[in-house]
Amino acid sequence: MITPAARRRTAGARLPLRSGLEGLEPYGAPQLDVPVLLNVNENPYPPSQAVVEDIADAVAKAAGGLNRYPDRDFAELRAELAEYLRVESGVTLSAGEIWAANGSNEVMLHLLQAYGGPGRAALSFAPTYSMYPEYARDTITEWITGRREEDFTLDVTHALDQIAAHRPSVILLASPNNPTGTALPLETVESIADAARDGGPIGPDGAPTAAVVVVDEAYGEFRRDGTPSALTLLERHPHLAVARTMSKAFGMAGLRLGYLAAAPALIDHLRIVRLPYHLSAVTQAAALAALRHREELMQQVASLREERDGLVTWLRDRGLRVADSDANFVLFGVFPHRDQVWNGLLERGVLVREVGPAGWLRASVGTPEETAAFKAALEEVLGS
Numbered sequence: 210m211i212t213p214a215a216r217r218r219t220a221g222a223r224l225p226l227r228s229g230l231e232g233l234e235p236y237g238a239p240q241l242d243v244p245v246l247l248n249v250n251e252n253p254y255p256p257s258q259a260v261v262e263d264i265a266d267a268v269a270k271a272a273g274g275l276n277r278y279p280d281r282d283f284a285e286l287r288a289e290l291a292e293y294l295r296v297e298s299g300v301t302l303s304a305g306e307i308w309a310a311n312g313s314n315e316v317m318l319h320l321l322q323a324y325g326g327p328g329r330a331a332l333s334f335a336p337t338y339s340m341y342p343e344y345a346r347d348t349i350t351e352w353i354t355g356r357r358e359e360d361f362t363l364d365v366t367h368a369l370d371q372i373a374a375h376r377p378s379v380i381l382l383a384s385p386n387n388p389t390g391t392a393l394p395l396e397t398v399e400s401i402a403d404a405a406r407d408g409g410p411i412g413p414d415g416a417p418t419a420a421v422v423v424v425d426e427a428y429g430e431f432r433r434d435g436t437p438s439a440l441t442l443l444e445r446h447p448h449l450a451v452a453r454t455m456s457k458a459f460g461m462a463g464l465r466l467g468y469l470a471a472a473p474a475l476i477d478h479l480r481i482v483r484l485p486y487h488l489s490a491v492t493q494a495a496a497l498a499a500l501r502h503r504e505e506l507m508q509q510v511a512s513l514r515e516e517r518d519g520l521v522t523w524l525r526d527r528g529l530r531v532a533d534s535d536a537n538f539v540l541f542g543v544f545p546h547r548d549q550v551w552n553g554l555l556e557r558g559v560l561v562r563e564v565g566p567a568g569w570l571r572a573s574v575g576t577p578e579e580t581a582a583f584k585a586a587l588e589e590v591l592g593s
């Protein structure tokens with residue numbers, strides 16, 4: 210990718226890379242060209258022809274106005290996202306309680322930009338999403354990792370100890386968690402939110418501030434019946450933010466649209482740190498068009514959830530350990546040499562992800578055909 214000419218041009222200058230970034234690789238799963246891609250938790254179904262046409266029309270319309278900057282506050286999109294959450298979770302929110310950006314990764318970076326910084330700490334509990342420490346690094350925020358238990362649950366006493374010890378300004382809780390698939394009980398989130406209310410940094414006046422609690426529900430739509438969303442807690446917790454994305458259940462990873470719900474005062478803080486016009490007119494138009502088809506897309510989620518439950522059972526029937534999954538992937542193991550299993554699957558055209566605690570592998574839920582290919586490949590690899 211880098212031509213000799215480009216190398217010559219840049220030779221001789223020592224670029225002033227910030228200390229701590231030396232030798233680091235950009236984050237990202239390997240993108241290999243194999244028939245069955247089960248490694249990044251995408252929705253396996255491309256948008257239907259009707260969705261494609263609607264998006265194309267909306268983008269064509271937006272294109273006619275691209276000489277102008279887009280709506281900075283994307284009011285219409287925020288209202289539609291609020292409406293989507295009302296239908297999906299039964300929680301009524303106003304457009305002013307919604308924030309959005311180019312993927313929920315950017316939404317969470319905004320949170321760290323507003324509430325992190327030198328002298329401040331962000332707290333999470335591992336194993337969890339490997340991007341979190343990068344938000345902290347990029348905002349010069351100290352990164353603190355507590356632990357999850359052997360079964361990937363969160364011990365509330367341990368969590369409250371960590372809050373008391375570090376007074377973080379941001380607490381990141383993925384639920385359902387990646388890479389484990391496990392959701393946190395609402396009582397756990399509530400206990401943490403209660404402790405966080407005055408568990409944050411000490412303010413200039415000597416009084417404690419809150420730690421902002423972020424519940425990352427990137428996989429929220431895949432939760433099993435009876436697993437409630439943390440959206441139901443927003444009413445009582447002004448320092449809570451619930452992040453969602455159109456990348457996973459909604460099947461729009463390529464669109465780059467993530468969002469969160471929180472109190473308007475919190476969202477006002479995020480508006481300070483966002484770049485002007487960060488959501489392009491094309492993104493806004495495409496997202497609005499996709500949201501008009503929410504019913505069709507939500508039906509697909511129902512079948513992916515069934516596929517997921519079937520896969521968990523199938524793996525357990527083969528004597529494997531599988532973490533309970535409220536997501537569109539399963540974490541399974543435990544293999545003495547997981548790299549060999551990963552490689553064996555890859556040789557058979559199935560790409561899964563080698564992440565999480567030693568010995569475990571993560572596979573996304575694909576189409577029934579992809580699941581069948583995964584099962585066949587795994588049986589061969591395990592010789593059963």
Ligand SMILES: *Cc1c(COP(=O)(O)O)cnc(C)c1O
Nearest residue numbers: 312313314338387427454456467
């Ligand atoms: C996939 C994922 C996201 C969403 O990323 P986008 O930037 O919205 O594509 C957020 N959190 C977790 C834990 C994820 O796995």
